[in-house]
Amino acid sequence: MTRLDLFLRVYLALIVGFIFLPIFVSLLFSFNSARFPTLPMSGFTTIWYETIFADPDFWRSAKNSLIVSACSAVIATFLGFCTAYTDYRYSFRGKSLFLAIILLPPTIPLIIIALAMLAWFSRVGMSGQVISIIVAHTVLTAPFAMAIIRLRLSQIDESLEAAAWNLGGNEWRTMREVIIPFCKPAILSSLFLTAAVSFDEFTVSWFVSGLNKTLPVHVLEIVQGTIDPQVNAIGTFVFAISITLVVTSQALIFFRLQRSAS
Amino acid sequence: MTEPLVVLEGVEKHFDNFVAVQKANLTIGSGEFIAIMGPSGCGKTTTLRMLAGLDAPTKGEVRIAGKVMNDVPAHARDTPMVWQSLALFPFLNARENVEFGLKMRGINPAERRTRAMNWLERMEIAEFAERNVETLSGGQRQRVALARALVTEPKLLLLDEPLSALDAHLVIRMQSVLTRLQRELGITFVYVTHSQSEAFAMADRVVIMSKGEIAQIGTPREVYRAPKTRFVAEFVGRNNILPGTVTAHARGTATVETDQGTFKVKGDAAVGQTASVVVAADMVQIGKGENTIKATVISEEFVGSMVTVFLEAPGGAELKIQLQERALADLDIKTGKTVSLSWATKDGHLLLEEAT
């Protein structure tokens, strides 16, 4: 069996290699002095990073991206929380339809949603504004928020909410003092995850943002032109932000759990 | 005679097409320790939930301290519950858990803390006050749950099988804690369980339920020695039940003819009535006596100092006799051996079958 194991281990490494190759290449060549990435590398430089950080367009798009991610994360988490709680607590006629409405977006290709949003926002006069991207992103990321929080709610003691009512808390008070504190790790995770997803989204943003570009749209425009190593620098920058968001959220949760256990 | 604290009058609970509780009539006095017991699905937990306000009765009235509670929501009642799963708040420490009920009532933080710490000391877990409840042992969590329920000084405490998740030795210890607490505080405990030993050890009165109906209410001894229905006779204790017909009746003693023979039993009945002779296993002796049956030994069940011997009488009736282990050692009881069993007429109980 070990020959099979060895073969499979190499195979797995190759697959992982295939998946990580473009990431690695982008990271590596963001420091390459030649314009075109080829082997062997020409020399080490940070000029591409300097270029992007000196570009006002870059900062404008980055700012838009941050605003959009932050806002859509908050709204998506709120919507996801409401849906998760409703699913957890209530049964009612039309519940399947209710859940379908919020969980369907990931099954529809982004290009179609992009077209739909563009047309719809134009119709109601909302196109090309930062708010349009925020709204579009909440629709796209709310399902993830719902899933994360619903998962957490499935771990709750089945009598916990009733215990709070029993001790004198009405529904609103119980929501504030029991359900939300219980879901806090999931709410945090959701905020960071939806922010990260929003930060990387380009298809719908491209259609809907108009002149208020987000960072991925900025990248899209560069890529449509010539081979420009700036893209590697931007890509690494975006990756660093996304990873920081995710790692921070996981660390927060981990340390919170450690603290409450001591 | 104390005013009844809790009255259930004609209470019924229907869920869609299923009746969980039918026509329940029960009064509970102030300071009583009542146990509601029965097999799974008998409606005992539903009844408890109706007292707490978590389920509303479909019919009938629930009155607490004279006030009709049917439309009073759970959070407006003063009926704290100790839950089967304990339902402690995992994101709070022990003290904060205990303070919760006080916080909901708007008590200021300083007073909350004092009262909570008092109770934690009383339950002997003050040292764990600042510890997160997830890190405490089962027994310690039990005590936090109790303290949390009692800190608001209610008149009525509800308990839903609170000991079912504990190890056996902890159960015994917690039983005495509960009994002691109830006597010290003098408040009413309504305790739901499926365990007869728990109910009998702690309760002043027991309520036996089956399939949504209350089968019998009485002191543990009454229910044990004088079961009113066949269900109660089978559910409580180890009883021998011999069905038959009353053939004669004179001076408080009835003669009942069964497939296993004719026996005399204490009780009142009319001739021709369908009735059963009920004899507790610990009232049966080996040897001949006032009422005798011959039976063959099938098996033994050894539970420490007591042994239950199972036998089969002619006609297929299953009989049981319970004796001290050391008494059994003296006798020569082997599987397959036929012995005579007997009991005194005064030790039997006449069970009249109800008309359905």
Place this chain on the structure above:
Amino acid sequence: MKRRLNTYALTFRLPIIAWQTLFFVGPLVFVIAMSFFVVRNFQMVETFEFTSWEKMVTRDYVWSSYRYTILMAALAAGLASLLAFPAAWYLAFRCQPRTRQFAILLLIIPFFTSYLVRTFSWYTILAESGVLNGAFGLIGLGPYTLLNTPVGTLVGYLTLILPLVLILQTVTMANIDDRLIQAARNLGCSPARVIRTVILPAGKTGFVIAALFAFILSFGDFVAPFYLGGSNPPTLPILIIDTTKAGQQWPRAAVVAVMMMLTLFTIAFTAIMYAYRKRASR
């Protein structure tokens, strides 16, 4: 407490219903309606005509693009499923749980990198003077033309879908009841036989769902066929972009979108039916 419909329950139910209807259902319904609109004098007119449908449905390039898109998406989904399987099998059955969790965490990283930038990387890797051909050159092979071909498109699709398929397959197989596998091994089955008789049937739902997601993602992606495939030939998403951005013919784009939605709905429905169908007992 459950039956009383009150402000509390509605507060948690109504916002989403309103939001999603307004911003999800609304736009999609509008797209369907838009496919019946017409563009006159550079203005989109809201009407109910079949003009746009006719214009698109009668064009050969639309149908060849349609066939090509389905073919490539199916190929990508199939290829990804096949390529991922040995790796997923290894992770599920030959690894310690901790290694497996670490691997899954590793595989989540690509989701947080920019797909665009990864595609750009592949562009430079696959180019005639790029990294891959440079490596081939060192051992005297090539150079190979990989860009602007279906190969480029496939590489792009795989970059998009492989991590997801690998994770889903691993989780599916790790969740198969261990006792079934033990039983098969005890009866003397070789690993290949165990796969054929136990793993594939037991994990059917997971595998089909993974392939379905892979298909939907590839079907709707424009980046891979555009940048790595050279739009040669164009896929349906590229048609949408062309007719919207360049052509300003939104109704025609809507027609393509509706065609895509109908196709996806049919395929998804069939796949889910197949995935969840219980085997009739023999």
